[in-house]
Amino acid sequence: xxxxxxxxxxxxxxxxxxxxxxxxxxxxxxxxxxxxxxxxxxxxxxxxxxxxxxxxxxxxxxxxxxxxxxxxxxx
Numbered sequence: 294x295x296x297x298x299x300x301x302x303x304x305x306x307x308x309x310x311x312x313x314x315x316x317x318x319x320x321x322x323x324x325x326x327x328x329x330x331x332x333x334x335x336x337x338x339x340x341x342x343x344x345x346x347x348x349x350x351x352x353x354x355x356x357x358x359x360x361x362x363x364x365x366x367x368x
Contacts, residue, residue, distance in 0.1 A: 294319060294326075298349025305353040309346045315365070316342045318356070330365040 294308035294317070310317040315330040316339055329339055338360060345352040 295346075297346065297352065300348075300350040304350075306346075306356075309352070311343050311346065315339060316346060317368070318342075318346075318352070320353075326368040327364045328366050328368060329360065333365040334360050334363040 294310045297304060297306040297309055299306070305320050306318055307321045307323075308319040315328055318327045318329065319325070320327070329342060331339055342352060342355060342360075345355055
Protein backbone atom coordinates (compact mmCIF):
# COMPACT_ATOMS: atom_id res chain seq x y z
CA UNK A 294 0.00 0.00 0.00
CA UNK A 295 1.11 3.55 -0.73
CA UNK A 296 0.71 6.31 1.82
CA UNK A 297 -1.92 8.85 0.76
CA UNK A 298 -0.31 12.31 0.43
CA UNK A 299 -3.27 14.05 2.15
CA UNK A 300 -2.32 17.49 0.82
CA UNK A 301 -5.23 19.21 2.59
CA UNK A 302 -4.25 17.58 5.88
CA UNK A 303 -7.71 16.38 6.94
CA UNK A 304 -8.43 13.32 4.80
CA UNK A 305 -9.95 10.13 6.11
CA UNK A 306 -7.78 8.12 3.69
CA UNK A 307 -4.57 6.63 5.05
CA UNK A 308 -3.27 4.33 2.29
CA UNK A 309 -4.18 3.11 -1.18
CA UNK A 310 -3.07 0.56 -3.76
CA UNK A 311 -3.75 0.74 -7.48
CA UNK A 312 -3.89 -2.14 -9.97
CA UNK A 313 -5.17 -2.22 -13.54
CA UNK A 314 -8.78 -2.93 -12.60
CA UNK A 315 -9.20 -1.67 -9.03
CA UNK A 316 -8.15 0.57 -6.21
CA UNK A 317 -7.84 -0.51 -2.58
CA UNK A 318 -8.28 2.08 0.15
CA UNK A 319 -7.53 1.91 3.87
CA UNK A 320 -9.09 4.67 5.93
CA UNK A 321 -7.50 6.20 9.02
CA UNK A 322 -8.22 4.22 12.21
CA UNK A 323 -9.45 1.20 10.24
CA UNK A 324 -7.94 -2.22 9.71
CA UNK A 325 -10.29 -2.95 6.80
CA UNK A 326 -9.19 -2.39 3.22
CA UNK A 327 -12.03 -1.39 0.89
CA UNK A 328 -11.77 -2.66 -2.67
CA UNK A 329 -13.35 -0.64 -5.48
CA UNK A 330 -13.30 -2.43 -8.84
CA UNK A 331 -14.19 -1.82 -12.46
CA UNK A 332 -17.28 -3.95 -11.74
CA UNK A 333 -18.37 -2.18 -8.55
CA UNK A 334 -18.66 0.83 -8.50
CA UNK A 335 -17.53 0.89 -12.16
CA UNK A 336 -14.56 1.82 -14.29
CA UNK A 337 -15.36 5.54 -14.49
CA UNK A 338 -15.47 5.88 -10.72
CA UNK A 339 -12.35 3.75 -10.24
CA UNK A 340 -10.42 5.79 -12.80
CA UNK A 341 -11.38 9.01 -11.01
CA UNK A 342 -10.43 7.52 -7.63
CA UNK A 343 -7.04 6.50 -9.03
CA UNK A 344 -6.48 10.03 -10.34
CA UNK A 345 -7.40 11.57 -6.98
CA UNK A 346 -5.25 9.08 -5.05
CA UNK A 347 -2.21 9.94 -7.18
CA UNK A 348 -2.94 13.66 -6.79
CA UNK A 349 -3.10 13.29 -3.00
CA UNK A 350 -6.29 15.29 -2.58
CA UNK A 351 -10.03 14.81 -2.89
CA UNK A 352 -10.24 11.02 -2.58
CA UNK A 353 -12.14 10.82 0.74
CA UNK A 354 -14.56 13.53 -0.40
CA UNK A 355 -15.19 11.74 -3.69
CA UNK A 356 -15.82 8.45 -1.90
CA UNK A 357 -18.20 10.00 0.63
CA UNK A 358 -20.14 12.02 -1.97
CA UNK A 359 -20.14 9.78 -5.05
CA UNK A 360 -19.40 6.21 -3.97
CA UNK A 361 -20.76 5.98 -0.42
CA UNK A 362 -21.03 2.26 0.48
CA UNK A 363 -20.81 1.06 -3.11
CA UNK A 364 -17.54 -0.92 -2.83
CA UNK A 365 -16.79 -4.35 -4.28
CA UNK A 366 -15.68 -5.98 -1.02
CA UNK A 367 -13.54 -5.58 2.10
CA UNK A 368 -10.30 -7.34 2.91
